[in-house]
Amino acid sequence: MHIETPVVVVGGGPVGLALALDLGWRGIECLLVDELERDGYWTHPRANLINSRTMEFCRRWGVAARVKEVGTPPGYPHTAMYVTAMRGHLIARIERPAHGGDKKIAFTPEPPQRCNQIWFDPVLRERAESFSSVSLRYRWRFDSFAQDDAGVTSRVTDLAKGEQHTIRSSYLAACCGGRSPIRRLLGIDASEGEVLGAPMSVYFRTKNLWDYHDKGKGVLHFIVGPTGVWATLNSLNGGELWRVTLHGGTKAHGAPESVDHRDILTRIVGCEFPYELISISPWVRRKLVTAAYRHGRVFLAGDCAHQNTPTGGYGMNTGMGDAVDLGWKLAAAVQGWAGEKLLDSYDAERRPVALRNVEEATRNFQLRSFAAIPELVEATPAGEAARKRLGDEILRNTARELLSDGIAMGYRYDDSPIVCPDGSPAPASSVTEYMQTSFPGARAPHAWLADGRSTLDLFGRSFVMLRLGKDAQETGFVEDAAKRRGVPLEVVTLAEPGAMVLYKRKLVLVRPDGHAAWRGDAVPLDADALIARVTGAL
Numbered sequence: 446m447h448i449e450t451p452v453v454v455v456g457g458g459p460v461g462l463a464l465a466l467d468l469g470w471r472g473i474e475c476l477l478v479d480e481l482e483r484d485g486y487w488t489h490p491r492a493n494l495i496n497s498r499t500m501e502f503c504r505r506w507g508v509a510a511r512v513k514e515v516g517t518p519p520g521y522p523h524t525a526m527y528v529t530a531m532r533g534h535l536i537a538r539i540e541r542p543a544h545g546g547d548k549k550i551a552f553t554p555e556p557p558q559r560c561n562q563i564w565f566d567p568v569l570r571e572r573a574e575s576f577s578s579v580s581l582r583y584r585w586r587f588d589s590f591a592q593d594d595a596g597v598t599s600r601v602t603d604l605a606k607g608e609q610h611t612i613r614s615s616y617l618a619a620c621c622g623g624r625s626p627i628r629r630l631l632g633i634d635a636s637e638g639e640v641l642g643a644p645m646s647v648y649f650r651t652k653n654l655w656d657y658h659d660k661g662k663g664v665l666h667f668i669v670g671p672t673g674v675w676a677t678l679n680s681l682n683g684g685e686l687w688r689v690t691l692h693g694g695t696k697a698h699g700a701p702e703s704v705d706h707r708d709i710l711t712r713i714v715g716c717e718f719p720y721e722l723i724s725i726s727p728w729v730r731r732k733l734v735t736a737a738y739r740h741g742r743v744f745l746a747g748d749c750a751h752q753n754t755p756t757g758g759y760g761m762n763t764g765m766g767d768a769v770d771l772g773w774k775l776a777a778a779v780q781g782w783a784g785e786k787l788l789d790s791y792d793a794e795r796r797p798v799a800l801r802n803v804e805e806a807t808r809n810f811q812l813r814s815f816a817a818i819p820e821l822v823e824a825t826p827a828g829e830a831a832r833k834r835l836g837d838e839i840l841r842n843t844a845r846e847l848l849s850d851g852i853a854m855g856y857r858y859d860d861s862p863i864v865c866p867d868g869s870p871a872p873a874s875s876v877t878e879y880m881q882t883s884f885p886g887a888r889a890p891h892a893w894l895a896d897g898r899s900t901l902d903l904f905g906r907s908f909v910m911l912r913l914g915k916d917a918q919e920t921g922f923v924e925d926a927a928k929r930r931g932v933p934l935e936v937v938t939l940a941e942p943g944a945m946v947l948y949k950r951k952l953v954l955v956r957p958d959g960h961a962a963w964r965g966d967a968v969p970l971d972a973d974a975l976i977a978r979v980t981g982a983l
């Protein structure tokens with residue numbers, strides 16, 4: 446069979462599904478292939494944390510409510526603890542009142558939500574396949590590709606039928622994870638990055654685990670021994686499902702069957718308790734950012750482009766940002782209004798974000814080991830003093846991995862070739878703090894509108910020129926310039942004082958991904974140059 450489609454997406458993990466969904470939401474035809482049978486379902490748990498920015502994307506796509514429904518219930522606390530065992534000594538407790546539930550956070554309409562990929566990926570899949578322009582093909586293995594000036598020819602195998610097909614597309618998106626065949630075919634980064642660890646993950650079911658100890662309910666429990674954290678106990682759904690990660694060193698544990706899970710779980714909790722083992726799975730912690738995200742008509746996204754240790758929960762969320770950045774640019778290229786440089790800006794915008802997040806995740810991980818403190822587990826005054834010292838140190842230095850709003854929301858595309866600097870000094874960047882700003886390149890701020898919507902609900906389908914206040918200039922020249930270039934642009938006038946305070950200028954041009962592209966108090970003299978710049982045509 447020979448198939449023609451504008452975009453082929455390889456990989457039906459969260460990033461590939463998000464890209465297919467975003468393209469479908471924009472009415473763009475695409476075909477996604479995944480070699481596995483799982484139809485978007487994972488059987489062993491991976492990412493849990495859906496950060497606020499990813500939740501905002503879900504809101505745009507109309508699935509935020511569904512993610513909350515299938516995720517951890519709103520009343521369950523997102524508390525993290527460092528303990529010697531669940532029935533042992535408490536070293537540090539980190540509350541995260543702004544995570545989960547319906548709590549109001551000033552800077553976003555969507556608090557972070559816990560929803561493991563076991564449930565999250567199927568939500569993306571269901572939404573992606575609700576668009577008639579999206580085709581999902583499972584048990585289709587991507588084998589090879591060749592690209593020329595006009596397009597990409599991919600070879601795939603339908604594993605169920607044993608048939609081979611060719612697909613001709615304008616673009617190929619490699620969302621095929623850490624073991625990407627496309628990276629190999631491109632001959633890039635043969636090293637697969639730096640190995641930071643070879644952990645083992647134990648997935649089990651038990652009722653009311655919190656009844657067996659005195660620490661109360663929480664989601665993340667770091668189990669600390671004299672030389673650091675040796676295991677993490679993770680609540681997956683605020684109920685019966687749990688995962689333990691055994692940290693280990695950089696050498697692989699033995700075979701999953703050889704893991705003495707009863708002994709390990711007993712040591713973690715501090716007593717025996719009834720449980721049902723579901724699965725045990727080894728995995729590898731890596732540190733990697735690939736050298737280039739664009740290779741002609743081929744684009745790398747998600748774990749295929751970058752990998753980090755999950756300390757902090759940045760991996761999948763960084764990949765979701767890739768999908769959103771790439772989605773509108775591919776749509777623009779397919780619809781014919783992308784300038785020549787628009788697709789290049791994907792690498793310029795997303796690679797620096799990955800470099801920052803991968804470094805931060807590595808830092809978080811390295812802080813989990815420390816020089817031996819033998820008395821740490823002792824019930825003695827010396828042990829008490831050691832735990833107090835370590836607890837203070839954790840709160841000062843380590844807790845930031847759990848409170849990283851700046852990583853989730855604060856990434857900006859200041860240096861992007863398609864963003865127009867306005868000459869004002871760049872706001873400070875922080876891992877933990879996030880301050881809303883309309884600074885060009887930043888995520889455009891959230892403010893509630895009089896009709897109950899968020900400003901974020903205005904963005905997505907097209908460029909949006911916000912006119913803030915009644916005396917904002919008419920934007921006819923910009924509208925004309927956009928029309929001449931076939932660029933979708935909507936003009937919205939806002940009179941809400943809250944929005945005017947946050948946006949700080951009378952005019953702000955917001956891109957389809959919700960980032961500010963330009964701001965000013967008056968329409969620029971050369972409106973055509975503005976539209977050309979933000980669409981990569983300059």
Ligand SMILES: Cc1cc2nc3c(=O)[nH]c(=O)nc-3n(C[C@H](O)[C@H](O)[C@H](O)COP(=O)(O)OP(=O)(O)OC[C@H]3O[C@@H](n4cnc5c(N)ncnc54)[C@H](O)[C@@H]3O)c2cc1C
Pocket residue numbers: 455456457458459460461478479480481490491492493494585586587588620621622623624625626646728746747748749755757758759760761762763764
């Ligand atoms: C234990 C663990 C915990 C984690 N916790 C978090 C967390 O809390 N927060 C977070 O943000 N991230 C976390 N992560 C990372 C997260 O799981 C990954 O970043 C995420 O799954 C990457 O998504 P992806 O779509 O890029 O790749 P993947 O999910 O790996 O999907 C790639 C897909 O490509 C398919 N594929 C590969 N080769 C081919 C081929 N030749 N043909 C067809 N299909 C192919 C595969 O079958 C697969 O379905 C965690 C990871 C692990 C292992």
